[in-house]
Amino acid sequence: MATELQFIKEVSGTNVTTLSVTDCFGKGYDVYQVILNAESNSTDGYWGLQLIDNSGSTITGSEYAQAYLLMRSYNTFIENKNTASSTIYTGYDQDYGATLNLYIYNPDDSGSYTQGTFATDGGSSTNLIGTKGAFVHKTAEVISGMHFKMSAGSNDFNYINVSVYGVK
Numbered sequence: 001m002a003t004e005l006q007f008i009k010e011v012s013g014t015n016v017t018t019l020s021v022t023d024c025f026g027k028g029y030d031v032y033q034v035i036l037n038a039e040s041n042s043t044d045g046y047w048g049l050q051l052i053d054n055s056g057s058t059i060t061g062s063e064y065a066q067a068y069l070l071m072r073s074y075n076t077f078i079e080n081k082n083t084a085s086s087t088i089y090t091g092y093d094q095d096y097g098a099t100l101n102l103y104i105y106n107p108d109d110s111g112s113y114t115q116g117t118f119a120t121d122g123g124s125s126t127n128l129i130g131t132k133g134a135f136v137h138k139t140a141e142v143i144s145g146m147h148f149k150m151s152a153g154s155n156d157f158n159y160i161n162v163s164v165y166g167v168k
Helices: none
Strands: 005-016 018-021 031-040 046-053 064-072 078-085 088-092 098-105 115-123 128-137 143-150 157-167
Touching (some): 018 157, 031 046, 064 088, 078 088, 088 115
Antiparallel strands (some): 031 098, 064 078
């Protein structure tokens, strides 16, 4: 079965610590695809994702469960699971640039948990890191957007570009 992507929104930032993508859901799709291209300015380059509720507030409570596999070219893989996280860790970049491919399921449905699956490529100029994972927001509510941030508060994105598509 072929799928079609319907462009919804694109948001970019340069030298920012966070980037919010607001009003990108609620367009009548059960599935949304999000493509993020970014580069951090730090050696501590974990990317964090938090959802934005229907009132426009970033969800910062421990309402997320996630599991991901960090696949490192230079060492063993790392499996990570968390059932009560305040941030979804979606990838890693060490001042080299990376891409996130994220699917969000049911953000428009107030009676369902919003879920996601993702894959990321990134790392440094000499060490490659891939990430594959999934998450669930453990509160049934309408989600209107996403908030991206670096794992450490003083780090920022040299650049970040987020494109959102509805999947038909």
